[in-house]
Amino acid sequence: MSTITASSGSSLFRFAAPNVFYPLAGKMVPFFAVLAAVLAIAGLYIGFFMAPTDAQQGDSYRIIYIHVPSAWMAMFLYLTMAFWAGIGLAFNTRLSSMMAQAIAPTGALMAFISLWTGALWGRPTWGTYWVWDARLTSTLILLFLYLGFIALQAAIDDQRRADKAGAVLALVGVVNVPIIYFSVKWWNTLHQGASVKPGSSAMAEIMLAGMLVMVFAFWMYAIAAVLARLRAIIVEREKRAQWVLDAREQGRL
Amino acid sequence: MQWQSLEHFLAMGGYGFFVWGSYAVAAVVIAAEIWALRHRRRAALAQVRAASAPRRSS
Numbered sequence A: 001m002s003t004i005t006a007s008s009g010s011s012l013f014r015f016a017a018p019n020v021f022y023p024l025a026g027k028m029v030p031f032f033a034v035l036a037a038v039l040a041i042a043g044l045y046i047g048f049f050m051a052p053t054d055a056q057q058g059d060s061y062r063i064i065y066i067h068v069p070s071a072w073m074a075m076f077l078y079l080t081m082a083f084w085a086g087i088g089l090a091f092n093t094r095l096s097s098m099m100a101q102a103i104a105p106t107g108a109l110m111a112f113i114s115l116w117t118g119a120l121w122g123r124p125t126w127g128t129y130w131v132w133d134a135r136l137t138s139t140l141i142l143l144f145l146y147l148g149f150i151a152l153q154a155a156i157d158d159q160r161r162a163d164k165a166g167a168v169l170a171l172v173g174v175v176n177v178p179i180i181y182f183s184v185k186w187w188n189t190l191h192q193g194a195s196v197k198p199g200s201s202a203m204a205e206i207m208l209a210g211m212l213v214m215v216f217a218f219w220m221y222a223i224a225a226v227l228a229r230l231r232a233i234i235v236e237r238e239k240r241a242q243w244v245l246d247a248r249e250q251g252r253l
Numbered sequence B: 001m002q003w004q005s006l007e008h009f010l011a012m013g014g015y016g017f018f019v020w021g022s023y024a025v026a027a028v029v030i031a032a033e034i035w036a037l038r039h040r041r042r043a044a045l046a047q048v049r050a051a052s053a054p055r056r057s058s
Helices: A002-007 A012-016 A018-050 A059-091 A094-126 A134-155 A159-173 A176-186 A205-237 A242-249 B006-014 B016-057
Strands: none
Touching: A012 A018, A018 A059, A018 A094, A018 A205, A018 A242, A059 A094, A059 A134, A059 A159, A059 A176, A059 A205, A059 B006, A059 B016, A094 A134, A094 A159, A094 A205, A094 B016, A134 A159, A134 A176, A205 B016, A242 B016, B006 B016
16 A cells, blocks of 8 residues: 555656545546436437438438447547556556456447447348448457457456456457458448548538537547446455545445 | 428338337447446445455454
């Protein structure tokens, strides 16, 4: 415990201590959860009541409002998970490894939603729920990387060794993310190319607006879910630490 | 408003199964995650209770 108190004086690194970050995360969870709910209501209203029916795809295109946000979050969360896992591996910071562990299930959930909605969108537009092409296969691999990370961590009893093994897996898997992103350019694929690129968009403005609001909604939800899980993980791992026992007695846990 | 009735809205121009199948499953898995998070927090707090109990009795 002495190493924690020693670092608790200096600026940002103060928050690297689980006992300092725990109450801060507790304040952030409801804030991001409410923000996610408000944005989701606004985004779905725009998507279903303001945006018109698509000229080519009819109303099937409305799956985009959850398909693209979940697909983006699945990739973004993976990079974030690998980043924190790598920091934990390099600097032996406990909270970083806990953060990586907290991100994995939400990342897996996002990957699953993107695959599921993609299948249901693929059927009416391509005539098939699934095809083994580059974009779909690499996204399925992303889901398996998340599940592999979770399973590997769960299989190793020594928590610090579990963190290290998980970090190596997460970092090796990073190579898959650019493969997903550029797959529609590198290979012939059924999946359409990027509709939205920095500085330009092939979508109607109102459709794009609804989609971007939903992206922010998913983003805020992911932050709330990850921080809520991080708090549970902090308690799980530090349950014998004096600050946890003190916080419990004072009703602050 | 582009939807003339509730049935019209639910039909989604013939794509109701695909659109609502997407949204329903997404909603269910998100609800399941929120439930799992609550459950995990409660279980973690129960672990602390168990860890602090022998300390008190001594």
